Amino acid sequence: MDIAELTPEQRATEEAAYARDQSALAHIQNLRFFPLVVSGGSGARLRTASGRELIDLSASWTASAFGHGNPTIAEAVHRAALTGAGSSALSAAVTGTTELAERLVNTVPVKHPERAYLGLSGSDANTAAVEAARRATGRPTIVSFSGSYHGGFGTSRDVSGITESPGPGSLVFDYPLTEAALSELRPQLTEALESCTVAAVITEAIQCDGGVRVPDAGFLPMLRELCDATDTLLILDEVKAGLSRTGSLFAFETSDIRPDIVTLGKSLGGGLPISAAVGPEAVLDVAPASALLTNAGAPICAAAAEAVLGLATDPALAEAVDSLGSRARERIADYRGTDRAGAESIVEVRGRGLLLGVELRAPEGSPLDDGQLAALTIYRAWELGAVVYVVRDNVLEISPPLPITPDDLDRGIEIILGALDDAVSGRVPAEVLDRFAGW
Helix, strand or coil: CCCCCCCHHHHHHHHHHHHHHHCCCCHHHCCCCCCCCEEEEEECEEEECCCCEEEECCCCCCCCCCCECCHHHHHHHHHHHHHCCCCCCCCCCCHHHHHHHHHHHHHCCCCCCCEEEEECCHHHHHHHHHHHHHHHHCCCEEEEEECCCCCCCHHHHHCCECCCCCCCCEEEECCCCCHHHHHHHHHHHHHHHHCCCEEEEEECCCECCCCCECCCCCHHHHHHHHHHHHCCEEEEECCCCCCCCCCCCCHHHHHCCCCCEEEECHHHHCCCCCEEEEECHHHHCCCCCCCCCCCCCCHHHHHHHHHHHHHHCCHHHHHHHHHHHHHHHHHHHHHHCCCCCCHHHEEEEEEECCEEEEEECCCCCCCCCHHHHHHHHHHHHHHHCEECEEECCCEEEECCCCCCCHHHHHHHHHHHHHHHHHHHCCCCCHHHHCCCCCC
16 A cells, blocks of 8 residues: 655645644644644545645544535535524524424433533533533532543533543542443442432443543443432433444444433534533523523534434444444454564554544553653654544544545555554654644
8 A cells, every 4th residue: 555655845834834823823722743734625534734635534533523525514504604594592593403403302312302402512511411410400419430521621621530630529430341340330339329419420431532441331221220219310421422433323322221411512513513412301491591602503503413413314324334443443453463563562442333442552662651652653644644643642543534435444544553663663753742742
């Protein structure tokens, strides 16, 4: 497979464009790993400032799940923009926004599908769900799990187990990856919930930013059982894993449970800012005017979300995602069976569908630690023509646009594996990371 290296001329053009960004955009919203500059894209490919085409194995952290420049989404947005139905559902019932809310209520399998909150991001959807749960139950505490990520600021960040210390009113337990860990968790969680101070348990069916970690199969059924026994609400965060990325419409569906509230974001807008929390009237109606965002549910974004739901519920998509996920796993397994330089540095491949985590370990005696190896691998992948990011320090998160072609997927995986070979072999100087703080 012919893989073209970044030329000096291309590097100079892209670095100059990146420098413009760094002198204008606030760094408080930077999570950067290499000097990626995007000027356009199509499907699962991104175009850089120098004209290079990169295979996108991140889909903008899954926000572009249905591909760059998707014509179905673009046409829906175009029609809504020309309709001119205002820019807010805050103080008016907007037809397109109402239709989206109705569709969400009819699509998301919660226990009591009665209301849909519409927001701008997963962070505010999780905040709205958590604060509504506190008000509806009169209880102050939220249970979450180590490694969880539910938002980048405010309440949603406070209840995230990935932070160094949880915020006030948060109680964090270990995320159980094995049956033994689940057995250890059960009495601890039972005691906490029986105190009747816990408003809700919030979790992910697959932890994404926590390292693409898949819990023991009994985890969600146990949560449902214990929440039911103590009148505690169960919130499933599907912001990243939801909408067909794992081969089912929602990642939690393989556990055969119904949460009280499900939150959505990222891919829901097809590139536009919209999020949702779907659940019971008794929770989401309890405190009117307590979650106000002027542009939340704006009809242009609602139109994009309607188009996305149409794409996500296509019966053919789940089969395609499963097939592509298996294909990626096979390519990586084949590589691990070779004597290539990085083959022994892959510890585990986990996840479902097109949400895969590749955990790396630096070779014994290497001057690099595991996190540095992962960071150098994705930097080198950018140089060679692919975009992939790191979660939980040393895990490559593979989450391409769902319509990616088999050829593009194969090419992207081969670029990553070649980049890993180069990083392990010392062909990527460690100082290239000095400008990029990552997580």
